[in-house]
Amino acid sequence: MSNVSEIFGSMVFNDEVMKQRLPKDVYKSIQNTIKNGKHLDLTAANVVANAMKDWAIEKGATHYTHWFQPMTGITAEKHDSFISPVGDSAVIMEFSGKELVRGEPDASSFPSGGLRATFEARGYTAWDPTSYAFIKDSTLYIPTAFCSYGGEALDKKTPLLRSMEVLGKEALKILKLFGNEDVTSVKTTVGPEQEYFLVDKEMFDKRPDLIYTGRTLFGAKAPKGQELDDHYFGSIKPRVQAYMKDLNEELWKLGVFAKTEHNEVAPAQHELAPIFTTTNLATDHNQLTMEVMQKVAKKHGLVCLLHEKPFAGVNGSGKHNNWSLCTNTGVNLLEPGETPYENAQFLLFLSAVIKAVDDYQDLLRLSVASAGNDHRLGANEAPPAVVSMFLGDELTAVLEAIEKDEKYSAKEKEQMKIGVHILPKFPKDSTDRNRTSPFAFTGNKFEFRMLGSSASIAGPNTVLNTAVAQVLREFYDKLADAKDFTSTLHELVKDTIKQHKRILFNGNGYDESWIKEAEKRGLMNLKSTPDAIPHLLDEKNVKLFTENKVYSETELKSRYEILLENYSKVINIEALTMVDMAKKMIIPAVSKYTKDLAKTVQLKTSLGMDAGYEKEVATKLSGLNTAAYEKAKALEDEIMKVKGIADPEENAKAYEKYVISAMNELRVVVDEMETMTAKEYWPMPTYGDLLFGVR
Ligand code: ADP
Numbered sequence: 001m002s003n004v005s006e007i008f009g010s011m012v013f014n015d016e017v018m019k020q021r022l023p024k025d026v027y028k029s030i031q032n033t034i035k036n037g038k039h040l041d042l043t044a045a046n047v048v049a050n051a052m053k054d055w056a057i058e059k060g061a062t063h064y065t066h067w068f069q070p071m072t073g074i075t076a077e078k079h080d081s082f083i084s085p086v087g088d089s090a091v092i093m094e095f096s097g098k099e100l101v102r103g104e105p106d107a108s109s110f111p112s113g114g115l116r117a118t119f120e121a122r123g124y125t126a127w128d129p130t131s132y133a134f135i136k137d138s139t140l141y142i143p144t145a146f147c148s149y150g151g152e153a154l155d156k157k158t159p160l161l162r163s164m165e166v167l168g169k170e171a172l173k174i175l176k177l178f179g180n181e182d183v184t185s186v187k188t189t190v191g192p193e194q195e196y197f198l199v200d201k202e203m204f205d206k207r208p209d210l211i212y213t214g215r216t217l218f219g220a221k222a223p224k225g226q227e228l229d230d231h232y233f234g235s236i237k238p239r240v241q242a243y244m245k246d247l248n249e250e251l252w253k254l255g256v257f258a259k260t261e262h263n264e265v266a267p268a269q270h271e272l273a274p275i276f277t278t279t280n281l282a283t284d285h286n287q288l289t290m291e292v293m294q295k296v297a298k299k300h301g302l303v304c305l306l307h308e309k310p311f312a313g314v315n316g317s318g319k320h321n322n323w324s325l326c327t328n329t330g331v332n333l334l335e336p337g338e339t340p341y342e343n344a345q346f347l348l349f350l351s352a353v354i355k356a357v358d359d360y361q362d363l364l365r366l367s368v369a370s371a372g373n374d375h376r377l378g379a380n381e382a383p384p385a386v387v388s389m390f391l392g393d394e395l396t397a398v399l400e401a402i403e404k405d406e407k408y409s410a411k412e413k414e415q416m417k418i419g420v421h422i423l424p425k426f427p428k429d430s431t432d433r434n435r436t437s438p439f440a441f442t443g444n445k446f447e448f449r450m451l452g453s454s455a456s457i458a459g460p461n462t463v464l465n466t467a468v469a470q471v472l473r474e475f476y477d478k479l480a481d482a483k484d485f486t487s488t489l490h491e492l493v494k495d496t497i498k499q500h501k502r503i504l505f506n507g508n509g510y511d512e513s514w515i516k517e518a519e520k521r522g523l524m525n526l527k528s529t530p531d532a533i534p535h536l537l538d539e540k541n542v543k544l545f546t547e548n549k550v551y552s553e554t555e556l557k558s559r560y561e562i563l564l565e566n567y568s569k570v571i572n573i574e575a576l577t578m579v580d581m582a583k584k585m586i587i588p589a590v591s592k593y594t595k596d597l598a599k600t601v602q603l604k605t606s607l608g609m610d611a612g613y614e615k616e617v618a619t620k621l622s623g624l625n626t627a628a629y630e631k632a633k634a635l636e637d638e639i640m641k642v643k644g645i646a647d648p649e650e651n652a653k654a655y656e657k658y659v660i661s662a663m664n665e666l667r668v669v670v671d672e673m674e675t676m677t678a679k680e681y682w683p684m685p686t687y688g689d690l691l692f693g694v695r
């Protein structure tokens with residue numbers, strides 16, 4: 001391997017490259033655009049575009065693309081070559097500022113939830129200079145936002161950028177109250193830990209369910225699962241090791257800070273964690289990471305599964321969204337401080353997050369809702385569908401002391417007074433060992449653990465940023481004109497804890513008793529996607545987003561539709577795939593096996609031999625196969641019935657209620673048949689093959 005520092009960011013048009021290649025004044029204007037969101041004029045844009053093109057061509061690029069994140073959840077791109085004709089027979093390589101700043105993909109087929117009437121047909125992409133351009137597959141990628149001509153966001157990036165802006169603004173106002181004159185901007189930071197499965201490509205190719213849906217729709221349990229815990233942090237197999245090495249190198253070239261990797265709980269499951277960075281970069285990088293993971297896997301004869309629940313009965317995959325706020329002077333605002341003054345500021349931001357999570361628990365829940373993640377949340381491995389916060393014992397004790405005007409430890413002489421007393425030092429390890437909490441304070445950041453592995457992190461971060469921004473503004477309004485700042489602050493923190501402590505829970509989130517307790521506390525338990533999504537249009541939530549200018553009401557309505565429609569479409573594809581596999585692969589295979597068994601019975605009986613085994617298995621399987629056929633037909637009927645429902649909410653609920661239950665019924669019969677059918681007859685690789693097949 002070449003030197004890491006040499007390859008790191010070698011394919012990125014980053015600050016260093018800009019400094020080298022741009023005239024001083026242009027470099028200054030682009031810095032001003034990146035750091036302060038100032039408009040870049042066309043003359044400067046032309047110079048940047050030209051420098052970008054020359055750099056890209058030197059690195060072997062021939063094309064460029066505006067890269068964006070439509071509501072499909074995956075990234076989209078449309079490649080154009082740099083070539084411009086000169087006269088009849090010659091070409092030059094060109095790329096103008098106009099082409100850099102704005103693109104018009106023929107994007108009429110992206111989901112827009114009715115935002116773009118098809119006669120308008122197009123949205124446009126606008127350069128996001130805060131995320132560096134990069135080269136991948138001989139193409140210069142330009143990160144962009146995707147909007148309609150009416151200015152409505154058609155992507156995941158635009159609202160995220162808006163939410164970062166509003167949070168930055170509100171946090172800065174608060175910091176000024178605390179006298180931080182040197183701070184000029186605040187950004188949110190994120191480090192998303194990404195889980196995934198690796199399976200052998202040859203086996204993958206034999207499973208239509210994996211091909212069409214990314215998860216197994218049938219499959220009896222393998223004799224071995226994850227019960228021995230021997231995979232978690234276990235030694236990495238050579239083939240996987242080779243994959244990870246290659247993956248890291250590819251990511252480093254793109255400037256993605258891939259740092260740690262290890263085996264996860266389930267067999268064939270792994271995790272990649274990057275070093276955290278600014279949220280919009282982290283979002284772009286996470287999308288890139290998912291793409292590169294899949295691409296590199298193919299080179300190694302593997303397939304990378306990013307689905308939340310590829311296999312029943314073993315853990316699914318999520319994404320831990322480590323989140324904090326950082327000033328341009330490098331101060332982490334969720335780091336407990338050394339002095340009473342730093343502590344006061346920390347406690348204020350902490351209280352703001354507590355209130356935000358409690359007030360907008362429904363939004364946080366729905367921001368992670370998808371058909372895939374429904375298999376995980378609330379199951380015995382991922383956080384429950386109820387949102388709660390873990391603060392750890394020490395910090396909880398401090399908050400209790402503040403709430404009740406008590407001493408926070410036996411050693412202390414006086415009551416805990418914010419702005420006067422120093423917080424105890426929290427040993428870091430003791431803060432984050434509760435893995436069952438959906439939203440845990442881990443020493444100097446919060447870890448939102450409900451995200452699904454395949455989804456963009458943009459949505460959850462948009463919610464989190466906006467909710468915290470809203471609360472910070474409310475806090476600011478109370479503090480700005482306070483006569484006695486310290487005591488107003490103390491009362492504010494105290495009241496916030498009092499009003500929102502129901503969201504705090506340090507116990508075992510997997511425990512059934514917690515769900516009951518949560519209900520008593522009045523916390524929401526939105527069990528599925530169709531339960532959760534409709535809350536997007538609740539009055540308080542519409543108010544939050546519109547007042548903070550993160551989503552317009554029209555944008556929210558469109559998202560509500562897209563999310564519900566997406567759910568229904570996913571279930572529909574899964575159901576159709578099941579019917580197809582049952583009718584064309586599984587039922588015929590079992591029929592063939594029973595036929596061969598029956599023939600053996602005939603032959604053996606005619607020879608006077610005992611055919612008890614063959615007869616019993618054939619009879620049982622015949623019965624089950626008929627049942628499977630009936631269940632497949634019943635599933636088909638349900639699909640037909642719900643398909644016509646026009647209202648997206650009703651439609652999604654019908655898919656959940658009728659189609660999913662019919663799918664489950666079919667699966668039970670098929671999985672039982674699998675356990676009785678000779679391996680050579682079973683028409684596809686089994687769970688054992690898939691989960692333990694990469695050696
Ligand atoms: P874990 O025990 O969950 O593996 P780590 O301490 O290794 O926790 O960190 C997990 C992730 O948190 C990493 O991606 C790391 O970069 C990220 N992280 C650390 N500090 C911050 C921060 N201030 N803001 C956002 N993410 C952070």
Ligand code: MG
Pocket residue numbers: 193320447
């Ligand atoms: Mg973690």
